[in-house]
Amino acid sequence: MVRSKNKQMQDIMQQGGPQSAVIGLGSMGLGMARSLLQAMPVVGFDRDVAAVERFIADGGRGAASVMEAAQGASILVLVVVNAAQTEAVLFGEAGTQGAAAQLAKGGVIISCATMAPDDARRLASRCAEHGLHYLDAPISGGAARAASGELTVMASGTPDAFAAAQSALDAMAKTVYRLGDEAGIGASFKIVNQLLAGVHIAAACEAITLAKRLGLDLEKVYEVITAAAGNSWMFENRIPHVLKGDYRPASAVDIFTKDLGIVADIGRSTKFPTPIAASALQMFLMTSAAGMGRDDDSSVARLIAQIAGLDLPGQAKT
Amino acid sequence: MVRSKNKQMQDIMQQGGPQSAVIGLGSMGLGMARSLLQAMPVVGFDRDVAAVERFIADGGRGAASVMEAAQGASILVLVVVNAAQTEAVLFGEAGTQGAAAQLAKGGVIISCATMAPDDARRLASRCAEHGLHYLDAPISGGAARAASGELTVMASGTPDAFAAAQSALDAMAKTVYRLGDEAGIGASFKIVNQLLAGVHIAAACEAITLAKRLGLDLEKVYEVITAAAGNSWMFENRIPHVLKGDYRPASAVDIFTKDLGIVADIGRSTKFPTPIAASALQMFLMTSAAGMGRDDDSSVARLIAQIAGLDLPGQAKT
Structure with a gap:
């Protein structure tokens, strides 16, 4: 099983397209990960092992940790509950490293949690320090539309962040509002x-x-x-x-x-x-x-x- | 002018169809009176003389008092502000007579003001004592739809009240909900x-x-x-x-x-x-x-x- 997963990963790496990870496989995240899987390789992680198992059953790849999921990914989709969880996934807790250190340079974070605009701006700034793009990208539409790739995304961020996120947004959303050039506006x-x-x-x-x-x-x-x-x-x-x-x-x-x-x-x-x-x-x-x-x-x-x-x-x- | 109005009234009386009166020619009432005019003779009254003049300019007939407007009408449409005004129009104030005493026997009141259900029930009961039908008929849709005869009416009342009001409702409304057999439900x-x-x-x-x-x-x-x-x-x-x-x-x-x-x-x-x-x-x-x-x-x-x-x-x- 481990051998087979490593083999899969090698195949994916060799394809050269974007690699993605989805953190948070709840009712929204699981559907989004499934939609994304139609367009590119996806590694999923959730603290709830059963959620990861469901994604594997759908043909996705599961990871045992945030670090493993983010390893080498160029697109990281965060579908967690709030700003605090988003920050913990990206930058670790209590001195541990987070996903930001694992992502490919120039990678993009698609941040979907509802949060205060100030939190979105702070997270974008910390990501920039790591050489990463941050798309402030709250979602709307419910679980059914997440599963069918028809979400609405209220997004703001730099043109580079939009460009890096484009293929993933295309796979997950029906409507992407481009609301401004900086994080906080989408929020x-x-x-x-x-x-x-x-x-x-x-x-x-x-x-x-x-x-x-x-x-x-x-x-x-x-x-x-x-x-x-x-x-x-x-x-x-x-x-x-x-x-x-x-x-x-x-x-x-x-x-x-x-x-x-x-x-x-x-x-x-x-x-x-x-x-x-x-x-x-x-x-x-x-x-x-x-x-x-x-x-x-x-x-x-x-x-x-x-x-x-x-x-x-x-x-x-x- | 008076002679000509009396002549008009005689013509109308001789036609034998329903005679109607509209009390309250504000933004809703004026539009409703105009719509009603397409279907039957209408006498309009408002405390604001300018409103009555506008209705006359549209081809309606104006009255100088509630009593004059209601004289012999079989359909009385009340588009006033609240239950208190509705009651005053119907039964007079401070010992004076109201419109109820002037209406044709078996006539129907189409009562459009928003009011508490208890008020609608009390008014219906008082009308019944006068041998009149009462349709609890609040309206929705705004001034433009009033003018085009496309209101929504949330109506309740006895089958006899609905039958007596039918021709007027047809002229004024696009949708008439029949919500129950007694007053208070529409309210x-x-x-x-x-x-x-x-x-x-x-x-x-x-x-x-x-x-x-x-x-x-x-x-x-x-x-x-x-x-x-x-x-x-x-x-x-x-x-x-x-x-x-x-x-x-x-x-x-x-x-x-x-x-x-x-x-x-x-x-x-x-x-x-x-x-x-x-x-x-x-x-x-x-x-x-x-x-x-x-x-x-x-x-x-x-x-x-x-x-x-x-x-x-x-x-x-x-």
Whole structure:
């Protein structure tokens, strides 16, 4: 097995095209790694060994560590949770080395985690010190589009960073917005999107439970609202989970405690008030505190229903 | 002039079809009266004489009072601001008579104001005592669709009320939802829609001003967000006003201090928490308090920009 993997690696090295690594094989990263595999060799790593096994089953190559995955790669795709994890993967923790030291000179980091613009700028600067390009490249579109190579990427970075990342972006994304020549701009766009997305989910959950309180036919509410001025992408996408009582995580509550937390951090550090986002953050925090942090983000409706004693589909009696 | 009007009225009476009256010739009511005029004779009334003159210029007939407008009509369309105005038109104020006493027996009231479900039920009950049908019929779609006869109506009422209102609904609306057999259901649907619409406007204004604070290209933000998961009908519709700095009222701030106020009232009376809508209501109240109550509801962005010292298009320097 080891021999066969080394043999594979030698074959790949000899092909001369870009070598890539994907760190983080969760619901988004695994799909992206699969899409990337159609275009170039990919080595995947995740702290969860089962995730690596799934990627190997799909025909990818797995690595036992970040260092091994990054070894000699010219494209490193980071699909981890936040800025801290991104920094730890790139530059190590507690004095250890990170992936940055392993990459081919002139390689590019495609950094997909949602983070504050200042974090993206700092990471780009540290990468430049290592002779590496950094593409600030938050993603949008969900797991299904990740798997089909149809993500939206809100990207910013130097022209060299875009050029180095081009082949990988082509394989993973349907739409790549080129938003500016420096890191931090992509992160800013993503934060604005997440503010709206989080508020719209919380508002959708508040509205559908109020509709239940008023005794309305919820299927009819969905039909009417999605055709009316009260509609949002999130209302249309998430309320079916509530109507089915299916809270398996398409995207988890704690994604929004994190992302609206970043909005709150930015608001405080730039002295900018975000009262609506702050209310929505509290609703996600309540839902997480009530034990639903890893459930679907539409669980905010379940929380409100529990509080108000409403009998939504799939509602656990409390 | 009076003679000619009386002659017209006689002609109309002799035609034998439904006679209608529209009370409230604002941006919605005037368009609806015009649409209705394609299908049947219409007498219009508004407390603003200039509005009545505009309707006469369009070929309608004007009245000098509610009583005169309602005289002998079999269909009464009420496009006033709230439940209190609706009740005053129907049943008079301070001991005076209202329109209900003037309508043809078996006539129908098409009641379009946004109001609490309890108010709609009470009004329907009072109408029944007068031998009149009441259609709880809040509208959605804006002034342009009112003028083109393409409104959406969220209606509930008895089958007899729907039957009596049918010809008028056909003339004014593209979509009529039949939501139930009693008054209050239409009002409830509208309230759920307004909760979402109001939150989405306030969130859109918060997001676009945060984007400005982060130094982003706002036209690009509009392009990216409207294609992403953060989109809402209101973001797409209202943010162009902010980008142009055009705060002439397509729909005014004080519509939402009113409608989110109804949401707040319902929340308290039914013991149902609506934290996101409550935050949005405060933003509209702040915007109204700052003197922009009659300006476009996207003025929430202007308020935030003034507070945070941001230079939005058309921003008055403070």
